[in-house]
Amino acid sequence: MLEPPRRLLYLRVAVVAGTIASMALSHKLWLSTRFYPLTPVFPSLKPIPSPWDYVLFGATLVALALSALTPRLIPFFATLAVVLAVCDQSRLQPWFYEYFFLLLGVAFASPNACRIIVAGTYFWSGAQKLNAGFITDVFPWMLEPFLRHLPHAAQALVHPLSVAAPFIELWIGIALLGRKFRVPAVVVAIAMHVFILIALSPWGQNYNHVVWPWNVTMAAAVVILFWKTNESSRQVLFSRNPFHIAALLLFGLAPALSFFGLWDHYLSAAMYTSNRNQGKIFITNPLFERLPDGISDYARVETPEINSIDISEWSAAELNVPPYPEVRIYKNVARKICQYAENPSDARLSITSKSTVGKSITGSSYTCAALKNP
Secondary structure, three states: OOOHHHHHHHHHHHHHHHHHHHHHHOHHHHOOOOOOOOOOOOOOOOOOOOOHHHHHHHHHHHHHHHHOOOHHHHHHHHHHHHHHHHHOHHHOOHHHHHHHHHHHHHHOOOHHHHHHHHHHHHHHHHHHOOOHHHHHHHHHHHHHHHHOOOOHHHHHHHHHHHHHHHHHHHHHHHHOOOOOOHHHHHHHHHHHHHHHHHHHOOOOOOOOHHHHHHHHHHHHHHHHHHOOOOOOHHHHHOOOOHHHHHHHHHHHHHHHHHHHOOOOOHHHOOOOOOOOOEEEEEEEHHHHHHOOHHHHOOEEEOOOOEEEEEHHHHHHHHHOOOOOOOHHHHHHHHHHHHOOOOOHHHEEEEEEEOOEOOEOOEEEEEEOOOOOOO
16 A cells, blocks of 8 residues: 555656646647737736747746646746736636646545545536536547447447446545545546547547547546545545635535526536536628638638637637637637727637526627627
8 A cells, every 4th residue: 555655746747747737738828928818817918929928938837847847836936827817718627627626636635525526526527417418429539439440239238337327426426535435436537538548549639639648647547546545525625724615615616606607617527518608709801801810710600691600619729729618718819819800890709608507598799899898
């Protein structure tokens, strides 16, 4: 059985490696010199100009790499990471959010807080997938690479597996907390990550490269934190340690608020669920002609007079990450387009809002005039 200090050492190295890999794969996300707009926490905050954006990004990676050698440098990395997130909310990708708090858990020498973060991520990720879109579209799409090599009769398994998948992830999150089913939960979690890696790999859908390291890191973290451990669920969940309490609130309780629209989608372990806010910008031909190539490249013809820019496609293509799926982010992206408009009607943002408790999926539309003020 590994002693807690050695577990934290292995976890630190695994998380640092995963964070560096994902940040490298999404390097444009961390820079100001790009076309996809930054959305700072404070609207008055100006982007960090070049070359200082490169300096900040480089310093963050160096602090992160050195944190693998000593946990004393984790607070320095954390400070730089907060600066990056304050400058652009789009950087709060679910993997970065989890990595950030796992490293803080290491810095505070709190393995049980780290266990809450990992178990909570599995639990709420499963809960977020309990919707028709995931069952009928997302999971069957992930199964496609496997079905190509199976008899046609295997198609009958698609729906039952799609229904079971969210509950399996929910069960992993719960089972990791107790002693009785902890080992089977670790095995199932590893199998799930192997499945996801194959489904998203070049041999599968070749999609969302930035989460490949995250799946490897999560598989490593679940082994490091839960394999052959004797802590009871009470020991894992309850402590007077302030950071432990913060982890319980942020990863155990706060994600429930997302079902009421009161907590951000990506801060609630909502990955690969079709129930999310989506945004598209419709632009006239005169506005299209005024856009720089770095933006107009992502426009698609809708009608002879109207083009559209899908914000998800733009973010994925330029930054190699999905957009941070909140309405305020989409509005800010549309404001960037409106800067090139001569008339308020030259651009229109269309948003499809996710369903929440007591509220079904809704649509809304904003012209440049409506988007003028944050």
